[in-house]
Amino acid sequence: MKTLYRRFLSGLFFLIGIVTVLILSNISPCRAGIQGSFHTFHLQTPYKLKSTFSLPALGLLEKYISSDSVSPFQTKTNSSSEHNTITYGSFTFHQNDPMILPISIGFISLSVIVILLLIANFHRRRAEKSLKLARDRYENMFNNTAVALFEEDCQAVKIEVEKLKNQGVTDMEGYLNSNPQHVDEMVKMLKILDVNPAALHLYGADSKDDLFESLGRIFTRDALDGFKQIVKAIAEGQTLFECETVSQKLTGQRIHVLLNATLPVKQEQFASIIISVLDITERKRSIEVMHRSEERFRTVFNNAASGMALVDLRGHYIRVNEAFQRMLGYTAKELEWKNWREVTYPEDIGLTKRMIISLIAGQHVQPLEKRYITKEGKAVWALLNIALIVNKHRKPLYYITQVQDISKLKEEQKQMLAREERYRQIFEADLSGFFIAEPDGNLLLCNKIFADILGFTYVEETNGMNMSRFFKDPGLYTTLIDTLVKNKKIEHVEAEFVHRDGTVIHIRLNATGHFTEQGQLIEILGYAMDITHQKNLEDQLLQVRKLDSANHGR
DSSP: OHHHHHHHHHHHHHHHHHHHHHHHHHOOOSOOOEETTEEEEEOOOTTOOOOEEEOTTGGGTGGGBOTTOOOHHHHHHHHOSSSOEEEOSEEEEETTOTTHHHHHHHHHHHHHHHHHHHHHHHHHHHHHHHHHHHHHHHHHHHHHOSSEEEEEEOHHHHHHHHHHHHTTOOOHHHHHHHOHHHHHHHHHHOEEEEEOHHHHHHHTOSSHHHHHTTHHHHSOGGGHHHHHHHHHHHHTTOSEEEEEEEEEOTTSOEEEEEEEEEOOSSGGGGGSEEEEEEEOHHHHHHHHHHHHHHHHHHHHHHHOSSEEEEEETTSBEEEEOHHHHHHHTOOHHHHTTOBGGGGBOGGGHHHHHHHHHHHHTTOOOOOEEEEEEOTTSOEEEEEEEEEEEEOTTOOEEEEEEEEEEOHHHHHHHHHHHHHHHHHHHHHHHOSSEEEEEOTTOBEEEEOHHHHHHTTOSSGGGGTTOBGGGGBSSTHHHHHHHHHHHHHSEEEEEEEEEEOTTSOEEEEEEEEEEEEOTTOOEEEEEEEEEEOHHHHHHHHHHHHHHHHHHHHHHO
16 A cells, blocks of 8 residues: 555656656747837647646736736736736737746746645545554454454465465375375464454463464364365465364363454465454364264164154154054155155044144143054054154244054953953852952952842942951951961851841852962952851751651650
């Protein structure tokens, strides 16, 4: 900027000098006629200029101008006493002062030179002021930005790169990797001119001198990858540069940094390049944590024994694991084109919709048993769990579903229900009373026949009763339990029970026990048959026999 300005002023002064010489050397009388004691002169500029010149001392010439001459300039000189103008034309001077005109023209040229010098000085001062303002703005931005900035001189590096290119090096990255010694030499060509306070804070330096003296600790061997990328960018003529590399603080702490720079085109502009250094250690750590989390999720997702799927908000499958593919018989690519409604049993679509609506509303949802339709058209039962994945603003993104195949379980439940139904029918149709009790006598279950035997109308009336209360001799229940533990069963034991109305009834008992592996009794499964009528007949028959024996004795 300053060099150009000096060249401009030198050229301007040279041009002014040439013009002045031409004007002074080319003013001459073109013709003269004797009019009494006066000479008439016709003046022209060498280039036939028709302009006006300012003559602050025009009053000095008026005494030499003939009063008989009537010309435009004379009228103009009368119109203003402070600033007079004269038009080049034909006018008359006194003959005894022939050099007044060249002297006046020289004075005019000198005035023009002075004015031009003042104008040039004004523009110079304004340019210097603009340059200072620009420099102040640059320094303010450089020193007050929160990003670490390095001002570097890469001109020598640029020259070395051009030498390598002229020597036929086309693969700059490969050359640098194969010639580490040359890389070290090029690193030494790099000059750091300045750093901002943010750079000092980033690397933990107390001052610029402290940082400059410790550059070898900051730019470790790991940072050479970043330098190679800069050299490659220069060789390829890139204008924007960005790369990630590793650096080190003065405390020895390794940090990940992002380098950014705008690379110039002209070689001389490489004398000052601003490189920004952004600490991305925390971001890198967060990305690594996220990657590890994604890897764990991917492992769990793909290797889960139960089916898992990611479903978008419109219901289309985004991703499915192998277990889900095996359950429905589709490939992953086939399922990616399907909506969950297409593989759901028609009667269960409404249940699934209500589950999703409740989930979006923020309600807790229970697992849902639903049926899917396989590729072959068969219905399979599954236990469905759904979770809604949202972003940091709680906006729903997609669903993750876990689908457990429970077809075998449902079949087993169906068979178990069928067996229970058969057992219930047998249980209720049995002519003997059946009961289940705990070792302490607490009655857990009995059929209708057992309740009838004891005089109860409904089975529920026996809930919570103890078996020992039904024995006429409560101690007999304890004896029977001891026998059951010892022999694992009780067969054809007759006992007297107390009916609900207080009468004594005769019962024949058969029981088995449910034991643990250690032989501890857990439950008693027993059968009771009311033999009161039989016992009464036997008593009556015995009485008859006794009477017959007495009669025969008489």
